[in-house]
Amino acid sequence: MKAAPKTTNTLDAKLAQSILAEIREEEIVAMACDVINIPSPTGEELQMALYMNSALKQLGLDVTWQEVEEGRANVVGRWRGSGGGQNLMFNGHMDTSNTGQEAFLTGIGYKPRAVVKNGMIYGLGIYNMKGALVCYTHAVKALMRAGVRLKGDVIIAAVAGEIEKTQWGEFRGKEYRGYGFGTHYLVNHGVLPDMCILGEPTDMHVVLEHFGSMWVRISCTGIYVHTAFCAGREEMNSIRRMHELLSEIMTWISAWENKAAYGGKKAIVNLGGIRGGHAWRASRTPEKTDLFLDVRVPPNIAMSDARREVQQVFFELEHKHPDWGLEFETYVSVPGARISEEHEMVKTIEANHQGIMGTPPEREVVTWCSDASVL
Known part of the structure; x- marks a missing residue:
């Protein structure tokens, strides 16, 4: 034989x-x-x-x-x-x-x-x-x-x-x-x-895994009145309310970034946007303020599980502030990706990289x- x-x-x-x-x-x-x-x-x-x-x-x-x-x-x-x-x-x-x-x-x-x-x-x-x-x-x-x-x-x-x-x-x-x-x-x-x-663009590194991305909106409402008539009710301004919410959200972000760290990378959360009020009518208190987050999710955590984690924070905020008109939405949910280092394509890329460049390629997990x- x-x-x-x-x-x-x-x-x-x-x-x-x-x-x-x-x-x-x-x-x-x-x-x-x-x-x-x-x-x-x-x-x-x-x-x-x-x-x-x-x-x-x-x-x-x-x-x-x-x-x-x-x-x-x-x-x-x-x-x-x-x-x-x-x-x-x-x-x-x-x-x-x-x-x-x-x-x-x-x-x-x-x-x-x-x-x-x-x-x-x-x-x-x-x-x-x-x-x-x-x-x-x-x-x-x-x-x-x-x-x-x-x-x-x-x-x-x-x-x-x-x-x-x-x-x-x-x-x-x-x-x-x-x-x-x-x-x-x-x-x-x-x-x-x-x-x-x-x-x-991986800077010649072999990327076998990358994080996913989940975009979240958390909103709160407030009163809409003329500046002259908001005295004594300043804390009902939706921007002020969002400022208070942010302190608790930032605490969660710090915990998530470390808890969900993967491959040597933090599960970074970006404060992607905030909007409230009307620039053309600053004489009115803003009736609503929106906060937009980009939550990076490692490939070993399901997007549905990550959503529950963020939503739990929202539930706690809603329980604490039941009359603030809080809203929660996820509007992007792109999962992470991974490929086994034992895959024949990976082995072939690495072997030929070494053959041409003289050194084996570095591997990296990325958050994009x-x-x-x-x-």
């Missing part, structure tokens, strides 16, 4: 060098500059999608245009294998964290204008994560040039609407539809990889979210 052939997670050194030899730096820089120069904030990814559609077709891939809603699309390119292998997807979002129009963001990295300076490429979105889409494209191009033929398919998915945004209240429309909007459509409409790599929560 013959022994089973030994498997390896690394490429043959000669083959690896032949693939690397087909990578053209000038082509990567040119495409990186192209994608920076296409503004694509959440909800306005169409021109970027058209660019990726053209680039993947020029590469010779089978390209599918998924219109997720009017003016927004995913672009999916598939390099078909010979058959019998597993299918690998590279997924990356086209929308950028900011619009490039924010007056308070003045650095060259915040503008949709490419700048090549001292061997670096600057511009909005290249870090998160248009650069990954460029690298996916040129990795496949290098494989093709080197004459590599794979058994499984390689899929490049450029998706809309990943950035951490959501609709709430009067904030409605496609510019607020993020948090996995495009990738949810992707996986529900026929794109079925066996495994996926997300080229998020990604479309891995969907995938």
Whole structure:
């Protein structure tokens, strides 16, 4: 009986060098500059999608245009294998964290204008994560040039609407539809990889786990009267009431951040927003004040359990202040994600990283979210 052939997670050194030899730096820089120069904030990814559609077709891939809603699309390119292998997807979002129009963001990295300076490429979105889409494209191009033929398919998915945004209240429309909007459509409409790599900006670390995110609103009400008539009733002002509530909420936050810590990272809670009253009518007491929290939830805690934890704090506040009109709402619930360190893809990435870079990659747990929560 013959022994089973030994498997390896690394490429043959000669083959690896032949693939690397087909990578053209000038082509990567040119495409990186192209994608920076296409503004694509959440909800306005169409021109970027058209660019990726053209680039993947020029590469010779089978390209599918998924219109997720009017003016927004995913672009999916598939390099078909010979058959019998597993299918690998590279997924990356086209929308950028900011619009490039924010007056308070003045650095060259915040503008949709490419700048090549001292061997670096600057511009909005290249870090998160248009650069990954460029690298996916040129990795496949290098494989093709080197004459590599794979058994499984390689899929490049450029998706809309990943950035951490959501609709709430009067904030409605496609510019607020993020948090996995495009990738949810992707996986529900026929794109079925066996495994996926997300080229998020990890500083060359291997991220096997990340936290989830839960957004919470806690509100209180108060009286609405003219300033001249609130004397003796100042404590019925909803902003003053929220100030009192905040002291107890901050106590809970401190406890949660330590109790739910995971992978060496605090389960951070951000005071994401607060609003109350009317700037155009400061002569009236505010009838309502809203507090918005972003609660980071580690991948070992179910979102439903985390919600109960926060809601218990609300119940205690409501019991203490029954006439304050307290309200509680969760309006984002994106779970954490994790993959086993024993997964064949993880072992392959780490082995080849060491082969190319000379050292094994560092591993990290991060508190940001990604479309891995969907995938």
